[in-house]
Each structure stands twice: as C-alpha cells, then as structure tokens.
Amino acid sequence: MQLPRDFQIKMQDLLKEEYEAFIHSYDESKSQGLRVNTLKLSVETFLKESPFTLQQVPWTETGFYYEENSRPGKHPYHEAGLYYIQEPSAMAVGESVAPRPGEKVLDLCAAPGGKTTHLAAQMQQEGLLVSNEIHPMRARVLSQNVERMGIKNAVVTNETPERLAEHFPSFFDRILVDAPCSGEGMFRKDPEARAEWSLDNVARCSERQLAILNHAATMLRPGGKLVYSTCTFSPEENEGVIAAFIKAQHHFDIVEGPDYQGLSHGRPEWVAHAVPSLEKTRRIWPHLVKGEGHFIAVLRKGDGEQGQRLKPAEILKDHKLIKEYQSFVKASLNTIPKGQYALFGDQLYLVPDGMVSMKNLKVIRPGWHLGTLKKNRFEPAHACALALKNGEAKYTVNLSKDASEVVAYLRGETLNIDGAKGWYLVGVDGHALGWGKLSNNMLKNHYPKGLRWTGR
Numbered sequence: 001m002q003l004p005r006d007f008q009i010k011m012q013d014l015l016k017e018e019y020e021a022f023i024h025s026y027d028e029s030k031s032q033g034l035r036v037n038t039l040k041l042s043v044e045t046f047l048k049e050s051p052f053t054l055q056q057v058p059w060t061e062t063g064f065y066y067e068e069n070s071r072p073g074k075h076p077y078h079e080a081g082l083y084y085i086q087e088p089s090a091m092a093v094g095e096s097v098a099p100r101p102g103e104k105v106l107d108l109c110a111a112p113g114g115k116t117t118h119l120a121a122q123m124q125q126e127g128l129l130v131s132n133e134i135h136p137m138r139a140r141v142l143s144q145n146v147e148r149m150g151i152k153n154a155v156v157t158n159e160t161p162e163r164l165a166e167h168f169p170s171f172f173d174r175i176l177v178d179a180p181c182s183g184e185g186m187f188r189k190d191p192e193a194r195a196e197w198s199l200d201n202v203a204r205c206s207e208r209q210l211a212i213l214n215h216a217a218t219m220l221r222p223g224g225k226l227v228y229s230t231c232t233f234s235p236e237e238n239e240g241v242i243a244a245f246i247k248a249q250h251h252f253d254i255v256e257g258p259d260y261q262g263l264s265h266g267r268p269e270w271v272a273h274a275v276p277s278l279e280k281t282r283r284i285w286p287h288l289v290k291g292e293g294h295f296i297a298v299l300r301k302g303d304g305e306q307g308q309r310l311k312p313a314e315i316l317k318d319h320k321l322i323k324e325y326q327s328f329v330k331a332s333l334n335t336i337p338k339g340q341y342a343l344f345g346d347q348l349y350l351v352p353d354g355m356v357s358m359k360n361l362k363v364i365r366p367g368w369h370l371g372t373l374k375k376n377r378f379e380p381a382h383a384c385a386l387a388l389k390n391g392e393a394k395y396t397v398n399l400s401k402d403a404s405e406v407v408a409y410l411r412g413e414t415l416n417i418d419g420a421k422g423w424y425l426v427g428v429d430g431h432a433l434g435w436g437k438l439s440n441n442m443l444k445n446h447y448p449k450g451l452r453w454t455g456r
C-alpha cells in the first residue's frame, strides 16, 4: 500500500522499534464490523437470526466482526435497521460516551451516524439526542440513518458548532465531538484519506478541532462529560488538542478512558506543554487489535454555574383535534403513540422529552416523524413504520428474508395480497421495512423512492 512518505517518516520517529509491526499492519486486510441495533432486537435474538458468520468485538457487547465475503449492507435486515455497519474501533467511542436513558446528549459532528445510532441504542428512546452535522448533504444521510434505525428521540440539525453553542449554553449532560481529522487511522480502508493527507492538513485539522472542542465546552452542563475522538494517529490532533484545551479551560479534567482489552494509553511525551494526565486518554492501534486507528479522550467539566432554562418546544395541546391522524391511528395501529406531538407545517412529529425550542436553528428532523396531513387524510411516514414494533400495526405483511417478495417490495413493486383495505406494515421476519396500502388485493408500494433497490 502506497503511504505518504512524510507520514511514514513521522510514524517511524514516534514509534521507533514498534514501527515495523505498525507498518506491517497495512499488509493485512481491514477489519469490518456491524453493531446490532438493540432498539429493534436483542443481541441474542440477532445471533439466532443472523445469516452472517460473526465474531465478538472485545470492547462492545453489541459489536461483531463479519467475514470479508459477507455483504451485510445488501441484505433486507439492513433495510429493516437491525444493525449498523461500523468500523469496529469506532464502536469504542459510543461505549466511552455511555449515555443513559433520559439524558440530554449532543453528537456535534454526527454524519453519517455511526456513533449517533450507537448513542441512541444506549438511550433506549428516552431523553433528548441532538445529532448535528455541518454539511447539508451529509446531514441528510445522517437523518436517513436515524430513520432506518427506528430512533424516535433524535433531533437532527444542520448547524455550525458556533451557532449551536449560542443556542445551548450549559445545556447537555454529555457531548461527543467525533472531530473531522486527517484520517490516518483510515488509510487501510480509505484511499481518499491517503491522497488528501499532508503535514499542513494535519496542522489545519488540529486548529479546527480545538475550535470545535471549545464550542462543545460551552454547551456542557457543570459535571457533564465530554468525549473527544479522532480516527488519526497524529499527536497534534490528539494529545496536542487535549493539552491545549485543558490549558485554556481550567474547569475541565481528563478522566481515565475505558479499559477495554487491547486499548493503549495516550502519549503525553509526544506533545509540547503536555500534562501527565494525558496518559488517561486512549489510543487504538491496528497492529495491536483487530480494528483501525482511533483516539479517545474523556473529559469532565467541574462544578459551576448551571445554564438558564431554555424555552420548551411548542407542542400541540391536544392531538385529538387532528381528525385525519386519529382516523389513521384507529384504523391502522393497535397502540396510540405516546408523547408530545408537534406540527411543522403539515408534518406531524412526536418530539423527544426535554425538547426545547430550536427556533432559528436548521432542524431537519425534529423527532419521530409520524406522517403528513393531506386533504382529508393522513399519510404515515417511512420513519413511523421503521420505529413500530411487531404487533403495533393492525395489518401486517410478514415476508421471509429469502422470499422473492422481499426483494420485489424493496424494489418498489406492487404485491398481490388478499385482505381488508388499509395501511399494511410490510416486514421481514417480523421487522418493519415500510408501508404498503391495500386496495382490491393490490398492495401499493410506499417504500420511499430514493431508497429502492435497483439492479439486484
């Protein structure tokens, strides 16, 4: 593998006798992983149903390596959101954040959503998860992944860290900054990261990382936890950023990172102005574990002034007034979705508990999207289907993963089905895939056009 020359010289200088083992790891194949979505099923059930050969990732109960020739991204279970394909080392980050149900959590650099979907699984649909991405196109992909994984309590925003910091002073219990970086840890799997790398870019990244981290600090409540991670080796972007941050932000401490098998300590000796506590940060090395390169720092904010209470979000006083929605619920669901309803134009959402007003921010998903109010009727959203559990819809079409109808449905084709008129939740082995509307024994396909399978 062709690695940038300056990168090799720098790593040799840092790693000394360990360099040989490090550089040989580039001759080995990258490791690939998936994380079971425990919002939809337990690990135990997934392992019984999984068509793939899997091996446990040591630092994540829900994470597994899969074999090179399996293609989990091209399986109906993927479309049903039963798992998220995620680089195994990256799973250690969500484990380090470890949010609890009911908390207020911010994922500041969230697209495409690997860590956000991990945090959401830990929160078990309770509390408020704000998932932010600065780039509009990437924010859209993030939003789609939040939908596919059936997450109800996430608010997806498309903002700069600066604007969010103005809106949310001392607000969040936990914040993750999975920072944009030079991506040295991804060289084995990402040729673009190799092509774009330069020493100048490393320096630019570290400046940007410190700025993002400072904005994150503003948004954390006293006593809150801030996790900083990168997928790069360069000390300037890792221990160096944390050293500069701690120097400026006296009320923050570095706390001991996770002690999972295979994780190494941070290297204070690699940066100027180091403090010994930098050793409490964690590094993941590809020559020591089955995973790509990563860095994780866990920081805690000391006691201090609590933030002001933010204005609550505007919610509907009585959703029963929306007759079209009531008729849909009565005809098509066995349970009434519980929580706070909010209407954005003609779009109906259930917003997370603790949702505050996000006026003037670019919000692209304010919670669980239930559907659209049309003239005299309600049309359920794809997100509504994907967060419904077995038994929650009145009418279902349950297909087996090997049935040709599953592929037909995912391609957007009409299915022939006997039954009463109405909305049907189409699923694979009991896991929702999307909606279909039955009339005259023809199930009109409501699988979103942009997600349909083509050429398979």
Ligand SMILES: C[S@@+](CC[C@H](N)C(=O)[O-])C[C@H]1O[C@@H](n2cnc3c(N)ncnc32)[C@H](O)[C@@H]1O
Residues within 6 Å of the ligand: 090, 108, 109, 110, 111, 112, 113, 114, 115, 116, 133, 134, 135, 138, 160, 161, 178, 179, 180, 181, 208, 212
């Ligand atoms: C390492 S990636 C995040 C990966 C994501 N957390 C996941 O697990 O799927 C870093 C993200 O930061 C975003 N980003 C780039 N510049 C940024 C900036 N100045 N402020 C905040 N985020 C930025 C990138 O668009 C990218 O999506």
